[in-house]
Amino acid sequence: MTAILTIESLKYNRNQRHILHDVQLTLAGGKVVGLLGANGAGKTTLMRLITGSAKGSGAITVSGSSTPVGRKQHVSFTDHLKGFAPNQKISRIEQFYDAVYPDFDSQRYQELAQFLDLDGQQKLAALSKGTREKLIIALTLSRQVDLYLLDEPFSGIDSMSRKKIINSIIRWLPDTATLLVSDHYVSEIAPILDEIVVVKDQTIVVHEETETIRDQKHMDIETYYEQLYEGGTDND
Amino acid sequence: MEFDDKVPIYLQIKQVIYHEMVTGKLKPGEQLPAVRQLALDLTVNVNTVQRALGTMIAEGFLVSQRGRGNFVTEDQxxxxxxxxxxxxxxxxxxxxxxxxxxxxxxxxxxxxxxxxxxxxxxxxxxxxx
CATH class of the missing domain: 1.10.287 (Helix Hairpins)
Structure with missing residues (x-):
């Protein structure tokens, strides 16, 4: 199977502190992958490194491109809508995406916006946390790329918005593309994940298929994830 | 649909479909919804649905017709x-x-x-x- 994302010997320091080191990761196409880790473990940093908006040492390749400029063409990531003014209307943000990204599919955006009840006339500052996350999902999934990144789309939102977001992922994620979605509360998305990747102690400590965890360890994903933080003596 | 997260989801999907076949909610020869639609209905991963259907086809309970979809066996x-x-x-x-x-x-x-x-x-x- 062809790899969509390959990370080799990635290291990243900030203010002389190790944030990430010895990161190795290969993701195949057509997968939904949960990126798990405690707050501050480096999940967002890893996403910024993948898109090239943060620079570390080591090699990151997305669909054969290893330069930051090349990678950006294959990765869709809406970094918390940073850079948009609070009084910006949703419709203006969509127009910006349409102008900047040649792979932006307006038709697809309309479908997503309708499904997620987004109102183009609303201003960014007036959006609830849930609506803001829905906008991020709609913008991110409207690009036609190989790798999609979603950073904590479920934190602090109501259960109805969560369901809508999960359903949009199932419905609109292209067959051959891979989604890397970070979360620190895995049970709400466990049924839609093919694999989990856990960031702990400044590196990736686990990359495993969810069905293998259920089948071989007879554990739910949340419990498996939590026991990584309990002493670490239980190695069977 | 709520699944038990300690048990492989594809096995639980099979149970749901078996149950519908046995109770007649899915009739012999009836077409199943498309894979993505099933994934939406059950709120699960598309690949997991594919795996569940794949094993049911191998067991002969479902029949796959290329380009047309998956059907319940007509073998009563x-x-x-x-x-x-x-x-x-x-x-x-x-x-x-x-x-x-x-x-x-x-x-x-x-x-x-x-x-x-x-x-x-x-x-x-x-x-x-």
Missing amino acids: PKIATLKQQLVQEQLATVYHELHALNLSDDEIITSVQRYVQQRGNQDDSHLND
Whole structure:
């Protein structure tokens, strides 16, 4: 199977502190992958490194491109809508995406916006946390790329918005593309994940298929994830 | 749909579809929804649905027609054996649990008979409400 994302010997320091080191990761196409880790473990940093908006040492390749400029063409990531003014209307943000990204599919955006009840006339500052996350999902999934990144789309939102977001992922994620979605509360998305990747102690400590965890360890994903933080003596 | 996250999801998806075949909610020869639609209906991963359907095709309970989708087998005796299998599984659980309470085989039969009788009376009284 062809790899969509390959990370080799990635290291990243900030203010002389190790944030990430010895990161190795290969993701195949057509997968939904949960990126798990405690707050501050480096999940967002890893996403910024993948898109090239943060620079570390080591090699990151997305669909054969290893330069930051090349990678950006294959990765869709809406970094918390940073850079948009609070009084910006949703419709203006969509127009910006349409102008900047040649792979932006307006038709697809309309479908997503309708499904997620987004109102183009609303201003960014007036959006609830849930609506803001829905906008991020709609913008991110409207690009036609190989790798999609979603950073904590479920934190602090109501259960109805969560369901809508999960359903949009199932419905609109292209067959051959891979989604890397970070979360620190895995049970709400466990049924839609093919694999989990856990960031702990400044590196990736686990990359495993969810069905293998259920089948071989007879554990739910949340419990498996939590026991990584309990002493670490239980190695069977 | 809520799944038990300790059990492989594809096995639970199979159980859901088997149940619908045995109860007739899915009829022999009926077409299943598309994979992505099933994933949406069950709120699960598309690949997991694919895996569940793949094993059901291998077992002969579903028939895949290239380009047209997946269909429930028209082999009625095959569906009957599936029903037998599901009944056996339920009975095995009950039998095991009652044995664990130190009931003999005869006592198990007697208590099941008594239960069914009482249950029947209850349901009758409901009907007369």
